[in-house]
Amino acid sequence: MTLTPQLLEVLRTHIAGRVVGADDPAWDLERGAWHLLADQRPAAVVHVTGADDIAATIRFARRHELAVSAQPVGHGASPAVNGTILLRTGGLTAIDVDIASGVVRVEAGVRWRDLNDALTGTGLTSLPGSSGDTTVVGYTLGGGLSWFGRKYGQAANTVRSFELVNARGDFQRVTHExxxxxxxxxxxxxxxxxxxVAMELELRLAPEIQGGRMLWSIEHARDVLRAFADVTATAPDELTLWAWLLNLPDVPFVPEPLRGRWVAAVDSTFLGSEEDSEKLLAPLRAVxxxxxxxVARVPLSELGSIAQEPDEPVPGLLKTVLLSGFDSDAIDSLLEVAAPGTPSPLFAFEVRHFGGALARPDASQGVAGVIEEPYFLLFGGFVAGPGMAEVIEAAIEGVEAKMSPWITGHNTPNFSTTEPLTALYSADSLARLGAIKHRVDPHATIRGNRPIA
Ligand SMILES: Cc1cc2nc3c(=O)[nH]c(=O)nc-3n(C[C@H](O)[C@H](O)[C@H](O)COP(=O)(O)OP(=O)(O)OC[C@H]3O[C@@H](n4cnc5c(N)ncnc54)[C@H](O)[C@@H]3O)c2cc1C
Structure with missing residues (x-):
């Protein structure tokens, strides 16, 4: 059914929060996502004030054969929100930390930077990723690949309970039991x-964290990547390294000495002492x-600044792939498409080291399961003007072709863009997800950014 202006007025009578329709002067802003290229076309936007607004919208949607979706920020924007009533959950920001039981309850709009701030100094952590700007809920529903994932696995596997509004519009607390x-x-x-509406997460120990970025001029790229491969081959689970080749733009926000230059970098975190971190990073510094x-001792509150990702919405086109390995042939291939002298519209190539607990199966895990691949490659560019999207897409395809001997074809839900679900889940898992979706939401009233059915 279509959401007519008359029906929108009816919806407004049920909702305490702001309900915005396509006739609103700020509609383009309201319907937008962090991903500026996502031209989302929801039927309406509802800024929810709590579970009651969510429940009222779902009941309304059901009555009128409409669908709802949630999008707090939009790092994971997808066309699936088109035609839905889009619930903005960003206003639900309560955090309750219970140090004694090692559990935190976060509401749906809490961002990682706020949770990291709340846990700073406690010696405990949740499992944050590179960006402080994503919500804990949005990230965790897609698995959650953290700085500390090698030690503690995916964030989704630390959830103790979900408080949600189901497809009937009823409040429900979901646990393993x-x-x-x-x-x-x-x-x-x-x-x-x-x-x-909210989630309870088990916290993990992190009494001391070392972290930061080492940056080299690009002529050292091959040696830096080789040292990265060597160190990661034997790294303890406490150490996480992400290597970068960065094609820094010639724009004012890049510091002068680096503006318009290619550089190589390695970001790291280490759950342990400064002395041990120094020993582990020595082969990189020796390059x-x-x-x-x-790299120094960092409070949890500074974690989001290590990878220096933009918080502001950006017109970026990104691609990620999982790699079966990162040997010297893979390094040479990468450097053929990511180096000065290669006129590339792509600005970043990031190789993350996975493995450790991310690759260890455990019967208690959710569908996020394990990631067998030891490395992940992210690359992309900014669409700075008309015609750029095609140029960047062609460059992305070029990188994929070059790296194809190492690309396994699997992907992770959180970083997937256009991949089919079969790249994200096994056939068994997909069938099981389909059966659960059919049981809990037979009319497909609730739509995520990667629809199951
Ligand atoms: C710069 C950047 C860095 C990133 N780094 C990492 C990283 O290190 N590790 C990692 O794992 N991922 C990472 N991601 C991916 C990111 O975790 C996902 O895109 C995540 O979905 C984004 O969270 P969000 O809060 O922006 O969610 P949104 O994009 O706002 O929402 C994503 C989806 O989550 C679901 N959702 C969100 N809230 C609710 C809710 N309350 N109820 C039901 N469904 C809901 C919906 O299906 C929604 O479409 C990164 C992304 C970017 C752009």
Whole structure:
């Protein structure tokens, strides 16, 4: 059914929060996502004030054969929100930390930077990723690949309970005991199974964290990547390294000495002492004197600044792939498409080291499961003007072709863009997710960014 202006007025009578329709002067802003290229076309936007607004919108949608979706920020924007009533959950920001039991309850709009701030100094952590700007809920529903994932696994596997509004519009607390199948699906299956109001997460130990970025001029790229491959081959689970080749734009926000230059970088975190971190990073520092080296003890509140990702919305086109390895042939291939002299519209190539607990199966895990591949490659560019999207897409295809001997074809839900679900889940998992979706939401009233059915 279509959401007519008359029906929108009816919806407004049920909702305490702001309900915005396509006739609103700020509609283009309201319908937009962090991904500026996502031209989202929802039927309406509802800024929810709590579970009651969510429940009222779902009941309304059901009555009028409409669908709802949730999008707090939009790092994971997809065309699936088109035609839905889009629930903006960003206003639900309560955080309750219980140090004694090692559990935190976060509402649906809490961002990683706020949770990291709340846990700073406690010696405990949740499992944050590179960006402080994403919500804990949006990230965790897609698995959650953290700085600390090698030590503690995917964030989804630390969830103790979900508080959600289900497709009937009823409030429900979902735990392993209350509904093991649904609990399994929610931990990596995305926003398809209910609109989350809050979540309880088990915290993990992190009494001391070292972290930062080492940066070299690009002529050292091959040696830096080789040292990265060597160190990661034997790294303890406490150490996480992400290597970068960066094609820094000639724009004012890049510091003058680096503006318009290619550089190589390695970002790291280490759950342990400064002394042990120094020993582990020594082979990288031995390659050449870094231009900059910020690795030091970091409070949890500073974690989001290590990878220096933009918080502001950006017109970026990104692609990620999982790699079966990162040997010297892979390094040489990467450097053929990511180096000065190669006129590339792509600005970043990032190789993350996975493995450790991310690759260790455990029967209690959700559908996020394990990631067998030891490395992940992210690359992309900014669409700075008309015609750029095609140029960047062609460059992305070029990188994929070059790296194809190492690309396994699997992907991770959180970083997937256009990949089919079969790249994200096994056939068994997909069938199980489909059956759960059919049971809990037979009319497909709730739509995540990666629809299951
Ligand atoms: C710069 C950048 C860095 C990133 N780094 C990492 C990283 O290190 N590790 C990692 O794992 N991922 C990473 N990601 C991916 C990111 O975690 C996902 O895109 C995630 O979905 C974004 O969270 P968000 O808060 O922006 O969610 P949104 O994009 O706003 O929402 C994404 C989806 O989550 C679901 N959802 C969100 N809230 C609710 C709710 N309350 N109820 C039901 N469903 C809901 C919906 O299906 C929604 O479409 C990164 C992305 C970017 C752009």
């Amino acid at each position: 209350s509904d093991p199948e649904l609990f399994w699906a929610l931990r990596g299956g995305g926003g398809e199974f209910g609109i989350i 050449a004197e870094p231009i900059a080296d910020t």
